[in-house]
Amino acid sequence: MRRLFLGHYLLKQGLVTQGQLDQAVALQMEANRRLGDLAEEAGLLTPDQVRSILAAQRAADLNFGELAVAEGFVTRADMDDLLFRQHVHQVHLGEALLTQRALTMEQFSLVLEEYSRQEEARRKELDAVLGPRGEGRAVRRLVEALERAFPRFVGCPLKALGALGRDELAGMRYSYDSLAPLKEGGVLRYSLHLGERMQAVVAEAPGAARMVCAGPEGAVRSVLATICAHVGLVLSGAAPGADRAGEARGDVLLRLGCPEAEMGLCASPEGR
Amino acid sequence: MVTMTFDTHQQSGQAIKGVFSTVSVTVVGFGATKRRVKQTVYVYVEESPTGEIVCQPLSQQYVPLGRKRVIDKEKLFKSFIPAPDIYLEHMLPALASLEKTVDQAESLRQDGALFSAEFEFKNALRLDEHHVRASFGLGLTYLDRGEKEGALLVFRRISRLSGATAPEHKHLFNEFGIKLRKAGMHRQAMIHYCKALRLSREDQNLYYNLARTLYEAGRLRAARRMLDEALKRQRDFPEARLFVDYIREKSLETIAATSLELPSFEAGAAKRGGE
Structure with a gap:
């Protein structure tokens, strides 16, 4: 698997140990505060207002601020x-x-410079598949919405990595189909393809509804349904069929990854 | 030179400047556990040239932080006690250390160590969120790295930071405006320059820089007007003259390239008459 997250990259390079990484993550958890907490502390929002915004956030893909x-x-x-x-x-x-x-300080500087170069290369690869940023294309909007929804509903970060081959997609046995109606009548059909490792990650999500009869697979389906419902809301404002890749050859195949596993995305925008 | 005196401007020409302390009493707990807790609060006090007593709370790290308020001299002497040891042994070293951190961050940025620079600028801003030089430094670091989102956050902050347009920060202000423009953040660059122009209406360089931004945003006529303003203030401004010539040529080229021909007055009048 590609080393797309800084922690993995550092471990792979042998620059830090897992223990050091765990300690650093613990420090982050302690130091990094949520906007709602800061707003309450500054007397800008009441606890009720914070709760109301958090509830509104579940229905809209807007940030807290x-x-x-x-x-x-x-x-x-x-x-x-x-x-x-x-x-x-x-x-x-x-x-x-x-x-x-x-x-x-020297290692910190060198490592982040190198990591930043890798990230830039990843963004360029994505641009090659999805077209340039900032053009409101539907598949890019879908990818960005998935990247935002995953930490919220699964509890781990997700990044789009680049193109994915059909044979690799076929190797990811579990799939979840969804569609999102777009502005002006278009539709974006897409499916998420998960291998065993990714299924395990999703099944462990904090909000996964564990149905006794359906087992872990039911939990995965439940989490993915929540994510796709959220993504559907986000995409309702996107323009249909404008994707460069979609226009050229139908399906867009993408690889997405979280620290522990990868998954595939197959998206087919349909015009007006 | 540090002064700590109770004399007023009028009496001795020396201003009040230093740390004072007061004791605040708060009630904590409920019922049987309810108790009064005394807490020493330090404030940095400075007498302005107009004789106003401005005080600002000290943070836990002994850096003046938070809202400044004006109190009268009588209240100062009645409610506060001078704390020269806190001023000399804590506040001044804390401020010196803060400036050293910003110096180090600027030096790292100059050397192209942009992630280390960001770390140090943020360290400084954690001590003093309103530090102008550190705020500019952080914004410039993000612009150097091509991170528009971070730059935008800092831009919004700087646009409301008092002291950002002070003469001692002029070079940083200009560099920030230029980098905003080069990053394609034209709207922000325009707001940045317009704010400076409100404070310094006779600065021909600001008009020139604003003209460049307007030009890059495709607003040729507005750019031309700003260049005229620059030339009004400095007739001998070769860069502005060259730019005016360039825009004039560009406008002519644009007109030629569109090859748009309007109907003649007679043809238009005949058409209207025929309707």
Whole structure:
């Protein structure tokens, strides 16, 4: 599997041990605070308002700050200040390792430069498949929505990696089909393809509804249904059939990965 | 030179400047566990040239932080006690250390170690969120790295930061504007320059930089107007003159390239008459 997350990359390079990595993650968990908590602490939001925004977030793919401003709970200026505070106090994994002296400043700099180059290459590969960013294309919107939904519903990060071959897709035995109606009458049909490892990751999701009769497979289906329902809401504003890849050859095949496993995405945008 | 005196401007020409302390009493707990807790609060106090007493709380790291408020001198002497040891042994070293961190971050950025620079700028901003030089530094680091999202966050912050347009930060302000433009963040660059122009209406360079941004955003006529403003303020401004010539040529080329021909007045009038 490709080393697409910084922690894996550092382990692979032999720069840190698993123990150091675990300690760094623990430091991050302690230091990195949610926007709602910061807003409550600053007296900008009441606990009830925070709960109301979190509930609204489940139905919309907007971030906490945007919703708080849209609801009129805080001004844009106050929210900007809060976001800046959160950003400045945010401890990234590399910074946590540096703070714990697991990395020297020189190693930290070199490693992040190299990792950043790899990330840039990944983005270019994705652009080649999906077309340039910022054009509101439906498949890209789908990928971005999945990347945001996975941490929320499965509890782990997800990244799009690049093109995926048909034979590799066939090797991922479990599939979940869905479709999202698009603006102006188009439809985006897509399927998520999971191998055994990815199924295990999804089945362990904190919100997985474990149905006694359906077993782990029922849990996987339940989580994927939640994700796809959320993605459907996000995509309702996307334009149909504009994807470069879709226009050229029908299906778009993509590889997506989380730290433990990978999965496939097959998307077919259909025009108006 | 540090001064710690109770004299006023009017009496001795020396201003009040230093750390003062006060004791705040808060009630904690409920019922049987309810108790009063005394807490020493430190504030940094500075007398402005107009004689106002401005005080600002000290953070746990002894850096002045948070909302400044003006109190009258009588209240200062009645409710606060001078704490020169805190000022000399804690606040001044904390501020020196903060400046050293920002110096180090700037040096790392100059050397192209952008991730290390970000780490140090953030360390400084964790101590003082309002630090102007560190805020610019962090924004410039993100622009150097091509991270528009981070740059936008810092841009919003800087646009409301008092002191961002102060003369001592002029070079950072200009560099930030130029990098916003080069990153294609034209709207932000325009807001950035317009804010500076509100404070410094006679700065021909600001008009010139704004013209470049407008030009790149495709607003040729507005760019031309800004260049005229720059030339009004400095007739001998070769870069602005060259730019005006370039825009004029570009406009002519555009007109020629579109090959758009409008109906003549007579033809238009005849058509209207025939309707």
